[in-house]
Amino acid sequence: MRIAILGGTGSFGRALAGRLAAGGDDEIVIGSRDAGRAAETAAKLAEEVPDGTFSGFANGEAAERSEVVFLCVPFRNQSETLTNLKEHLREGQLLVDATVPLAAAVSGRATRMIGVWQGSAAQQAAEMVPAGVRVVSALHTVSAAVLRDPAQTPDEDVLVCGDKKADKLRAVEIIERVPGLRCVDCGRLEQSRTTESLTALLIGVNSRYKTHAGIRITGLPEQLWQPPS
Amino acid sequence: MRIAILGGTGSFGRALAGRLAAGGDDEIVIGSRDAGRAAETAAKLAEEVPDGTFSGFANGEAAERSEVVFLCVPFRNQSETLTNLKEHLREGQLLVDATVPLAAAVSGRATRMIGVWQGSAAQQAAEMVPAGVRVVSALHTVSAAVLRDPAQTPDEDVLVCGDKKADKLRAVEIIERVPGLRCVDCGRLEQSRTTESLTALLIGVNSRYKTHAGIRITGLPEQLWQPPS
Numbered sequence: 001m002r003i004a005i006l007g008g009t010g011s012f013g014r015a016l017a018g019r020l021a022a023g024g025d026d027e028i029v030i031g032s033r034d035a036g037r038a039a040e041t042a043a044k045l046a047e048e049v050p051d052g053t054f055s056g057f058a059n060g061e062a063a064e065r066s067e068v069v070f071l072c073v074p075f076r077n078q079s080e081t082l083t084n085l086k087e088h089l090r091e092g093q094l095l096v097d098a099t100v101p102l103a104a105a106v107s108g109r110a111t112r113m114i115g116v117w118q119g120s121a122a123q124q125a126a127e128m129v130p131a132g133v134r135v136v137s138a139l140h141t142v143s144a145a146v147l148r149d150p151a152q153t154p155d156e157d158v159l160v161c162g163d164k165k166a167d168k169l170r171a172v173e174i175i176e177r178v179p180g181l182r183c184v185d186c187g188r189l190e191q192s193r194t195t196e197s198l199t200a201l202l203i204g205v206n207s208r209y210k211t212h213a214g215i216r217i218t219g220l221p222e223q224l225w226q227p228p229s
Numbered sequence: 230m231r232i233a234i235l236g237g238t239g240s241f242g243r244a245l246a247g248r249l250a251a252g253g254d255d256e257i258v259i260g261s262r263d264a265g266r267a268a269e270t271a272a273k274l275a276e277e278v279p280d281g282t283f284s285g286f287a288n289g290e291a292a293e294r295s296e297v298v299f300l301c302v303p304f305r306n307q308s309e310t311l312t313n314l315k316e317h318l319r320e321g322q323l324l325v326d327a328t329v330p331l332a333a334a335v336s337g338r339a340t341r342m343i344g345v346w347q348g349s350a351a352q353q354a355a356e357m358v359p360a361g362v363r364v365v366s367a368l369h370t371v372s373a374a375v376l377r378d379p380a381q382t383p384d385e386d387v388l389v390c391g392d393k394k395a396d397k398l399r400a401v402e403i404i405e406r407v408p409g410l411r412c413v414d415c416g417r418l419e420q421s422r423t424t425e426s427l428t429a430l431l432i433g434v435n436s437r438y439k440t441h442a443g444i445r446i447t448g449l450p451e452q453l454w455q456p457p458s
Binding site for chain 2: 111112113146155156159184185186187190191193194195197198200201202204205208209210211212213214215216217218219220221224
C-alpha cells in the first residue's frame with residue numbers, strides 16, 4: 001500500500017512519515033507544494049529509516065499515487081490544498097485530516113482557535129473532497145517533537161473522529177503501527193470540533209509545564225476496535 | 230472552612246459533596262433550590278460519611294455561609310441560579326464552576342454542545358457574579374458515577390481554568406483532597422470552551438464503550454502547582 005503524507009516536509013508530517021515507515025512495509029509518499037522539497041525530504045527520511053520506503057512528489061501526485069492520504073498542512077493552507085486536490089482524489093480513498101484551526105493561522109495565539117464555518121477543519125475537509133472520498137480526523141494532539149525523537153515512545157491516545165466505523169478502522173490500523181499510540185473512537189466527524197481544540201489547550205499546557213503533553217482517555221476497556229464481522 | 234455545593238442534591242453535586250467531606254474537615258454546605266431537599270440530602274450524606282460535617286440550605290444561603298462555592302447545577306439552570314446569587318455572593322469568595330452547556334439543556338443531544346455567547350458556561354458565570362468574586366472552572370470531565378461509588382478511586386485529571394493562578398490554587402487544594410484526582414492548570418478561563426466540550430465527547434465515549442471515561446494529560450512533570458512564594 002502507498003500512504004501519502006501531505007505537508008510531509010513540515011515538522012509533524014515528516015515525523016509521522018518516519019514513524020509510519022518504521023512500523024510497516026508500505027511506501028510512504030511525501031507530498032509538498034514543491035515536488036523538489038518533497039523528494040529531498042523523502043531521501044533524508046530514507047537515510048534515517050533504512051528499512052522504510054519513501055518517495056516524494058507534489059501534493060496532487062502524492063495523493064493520486066496513494067490509497068490513504070494524511071493531511072498534515074497548517075490550517076492556513078488546508079482549504080487551498082484541498083481545492084488543488086479535487087482533481088487528484090478519487091472515490092474510495094481515505095483522507096485522514098490532522099489540521100487544526102489555531103488562531104495562529106490568522107496571526108492570533110496558538111492557544112486559541114478560530115471558528116470554522118463548518119464546525120471544524122475536518123468538517124471543512126469533508127465538504128471539500130470529491131464525492132466518495134472518505135474523511136476521518138486524528139492525530140491533532142500528538143506532538144511532532146515526541147514523534148520525531150527516536151529515543152521517545154509516545155505514551156498517549158489518538159482521538160479519532162469519523163462518520164463511518166470502517167473508515168476509522170482503516171486509519172486506526174495504520175496509526176497504531178506507531179508503538180505507544182492507542183486510538184480511541186471519539187464519535188462522528190463533528191466531534192473534531194473538540195479534538196481539534198485540544199491542540200490549542202495542549203500548546204498552553206506545554207508552555208506552562210515546559211513539556212510535550214498528550215491526552216489519555218481513562219477507564220476504557222482493553223479492546224477498543226472491533227474488526228468488522 | 231465552609232464549602233458550598235450548589236446543585237448538591239443532583240447526582241454530581243451530591244457525589245462531590247461526599248468525597249470532599251471524606252477528604253477534609255470542612256463543613257460541606259449542600260445548596261438546592263429547595264432548602265428542605267438540601268437539608269434532607271445533608272442528613273443522608275451525614276449517614277453515609279460519618280466523619281463528614283454537612284448542612285443544607287437554599288442555594289443563596291448556602292453560598293452566603295461559605296468561602297468557596299462549587300456550582301454543580303445543570304446548564305439549563307446556571308444563569309437563573311447566578312442571577313439569584315447576586316445578592317448572596319461577596320468579594321473574595323471563589324466560585325468553582327462545573328456546569329457544561331450540553332445541547333441536552335435545549336432538548337438536543339448530550340454529545341453536542343450549545344454555543345454560549347460569552348464562549349463557555351464558566352465565562353458566563355464570570356460575567357454574572359458580583360465584582361470581586363473570583364471564578365475558576367473545573368471538574369467537567371469527572372463522572373458522577375465514579376465519584377459516588379465508594380469502591381472506586383478516580384484515576385484521572387481535573388482540568389482547571391481560571392484567570393488567576395492563586396484562584397486556581399485555592400480550588401486545587403480542595404479538589405485534590407479527593408484521592409485519585411490530579412489537577413492540571415489548563416490556562417485562562419476562556420479555555421473552558423474546550424474543557425467543557427470534553428464532557429460531550431466523553432458522554433459519547435461512555436456510551437460507545439459502556440464505561441465512565443476520564444481524561445489524563447500525559448507527559449507532565451511531578452509538581453504541577455507551585456505554592457505562592
